Amino acid sequence: MVKKQSTEHPPVQSERRSFLNTIWMVLGAVALGEAAWLITSFLKPRKRKIHQGDFGGAITAGPVSSFTNNTVTAFPRGRFYLSRLDDGGFLAVSRQCTHLGCTIPWEEKEKLFICPCHASAFDIFGNAVKSPASRALDIFKVYIENQTVYVDTGQMIKRSEFRKEQAVYSTAPGSKA
Ligand code: FES
Structure with missing residues (x-):
């Protein structure tokens, strides 16, 4: 018998x-x-981490009172110069030449930005005063809060020349801050 x-x-x-x-x-x-x-x-998409004080973010330039009229202060990490104009206004001027992009130093003696590459020159407003560059240096947004100057390097503003409304004031233009 077979077992199933x-x-x-x-x-x-x-x-x-x-x-x-x-x-x-x-x-x-x-x-x-x-x-x-x-x-x-x-x-x-990866977001680049922007550290405080670095190019690409908001930079604290310093108290309004620390910048004398008719002077230029370099902010190498922010890649801009802060121009304090004769009437107390502020302009954050890009250090990149508008001809071919070389980094330009401020020459205090001449009171000019002079490009080492092809000798273009720009005044304290960033206006091109000597060719081959044909337009003004780009600027960044400046804002003043509690008598402190901030520069937003996140957005570069292109321009052909300086206009009065580009300068930022802590008080009425012309009065001392
Ligand atoms: S790059 Fe500045 S003058 Fe040419």
Whole structure:
């Protein structure tokens, strides 16, 4: 007599199979989640971290009273010069020459920005006074809060020449701060 073999699995084996299936499903879900996270973080544009005082963010230039009229102060990390005009107004002038982009120093003796590359010159307002550069130096937004001067280097403002409304004042133009 041939004994018929049962096709049913014993309950313990069946439980083990179900447990393993659950584990596989959980591992599959985790792997899918990780893949989705990797893809989205790869496609997401990265934001450059801007540290306080660095180019690209707001920079505290200092108290209004620390800048004398008719002077230029360099802010190398911010890549600009802060011009304090004769009437007390402030202008944050880019240090990049508008001819071909060389970095220009302020020459105190001549009271001019003179480009070392092709000798263009710019006055304290950033106006081009000697070619080959044909337009004024770019500027950054200046704002004054609680008698402190701030410069937002996040946005460069292009211009052809200086206009009075570009200067920022802590008090009425002409009065001493
Ligand atoms: S880059 Fe300044 S004059 Fe040419």
